[in-house]
Amino acid sequence: MSPARLPLPALWRLIAADIIRIVSLSLVPPVLAVALTARGEPASAVAAVALMPYLGILLMSPLVPALRARFGAVAAIKGGMVLSTLAALGFALGDGVAVWMPAALLAGLAAGIEWVTVDSLVAESAPPEKIGRLTGLFQTLVGLGFATGPAIPAVFILAPAQALWVPVGLELLAWVPTLLVRGTGPERRATSDVESGRVGRGVLAVLVAAPGLAAAGIVGGVFENGMTALSTVQATHLGFGAFTAVLMPTAIAVGSIAVQYPVGWLADKVAPRRLMEGGAVLLAMGAGLLALTPGAPWLIWPVALLWGGVGGSLYTLTMTHVGVVFRRGNAVPAATAAAVAFYTGGAMLGPAVSGPAMDLSRDYGLAAALGGLSLLALFVIARDRRGA
Secondary structure: OOOOOOOHHHHHHHHHHHHHHHHHHHHHHHHHHHHHHHOOOOHHHHHHHHHHHHHHHHHHHHHHHHHHHHHOHHHHHHHHHHHHHHHHHHHHHOOOHHHHHHHHHHHHHHHHHHHHHHHHHHHHHOOHHHHHHHHHHHHHHHHHHHHHHHHHHHHOOOOHHHHOOHHHHHHHHHHHHHHOOOOOOOOOOOOOHHHHOOOOHHHHHHHHHOHHHHHHHHHHHHHHOOHHHHHHHHHHHOOOOHHHHOOHHHHHHHHHHHHHHHHHHHHOOOOHHHHHHHHHHHHHHHHHHHHOOOOOHHHHHHHHHHHHHHHHHHHHHHHHHHHHHOOOOOOHHHHHHHHHHHHHHHHHHHHHHHHHHHHHOOOOHHHHHHHHHHHHHHHHHHHOOOOO
């Protein structure tokens, strides 16, 4: 069977639940980092726990199209919510790396199901003439969710042990709108590598079919997500104090939230690939500005806003591109799974490439690495003429 398009009221209920879960998910990593650091755990242990959600997303994302085909989108989301609720209980009841690491992996597995399924439903259910605007509005709400979570412990002055119970309440709250949505049942079995989402083959097929989409997704992950930690490090290298430096991720988030809907509106008027090209150009120019920051440290602020704005926009454009190009047949779920895998891979690639570059040159290593990635993405996107 082909997937039934969800009515927009049902879609918005699922989106509301998704945003609540995003607030829950985004609250946990900084709280765990503070708790583990206070216990004297080595930085490697803190980093290992922080990587677990990304690993879970990467492992689960390619499997989601098959889950949708077997059980249906709504049932898949509810299954993911069972996992995320269990993960939240693990964070609250646990007391150290031995529990928090598997809980973080479980949270990542759940996030992979929910992220791919909800994003693909948005791409499938949006009217074609409004897909950019709906995607942009959805990603704006996602950005607000990610910005809200980490602020909750500070606003309400919660100790880590108290803060880790908040996700439990949020997970239970997210069940309310979700249970109001009825499932549509199993969906048509896929007939191609792109549609199947089989581990490796579906992602590879999307990479071959739309390399520009892959490049935009990866670079979006590098800049919007992968730079949150390294931007703080770069700010300290430029002489900013610790309190000011930790605001760099906030600047990235503000940039992302501010431009999602305008970019989505533009994507309904202009081919997403053209906008992706423009985004890659802007990121390359941002790398040039970053190279000037040793002499003008204040430039790091507009650069951070640019990273968030353009990085977030590239993911919005990627999902708009998915909704336009892969809507035929049943290819949207697998293409969404690939887009999520590309973005998550980019979030992990950013620190892996840029960290060593910063070790080689504190002043210019990050600018060189990011400039090279931006130009490579521009080359790939410009050569990909499909979906123009």
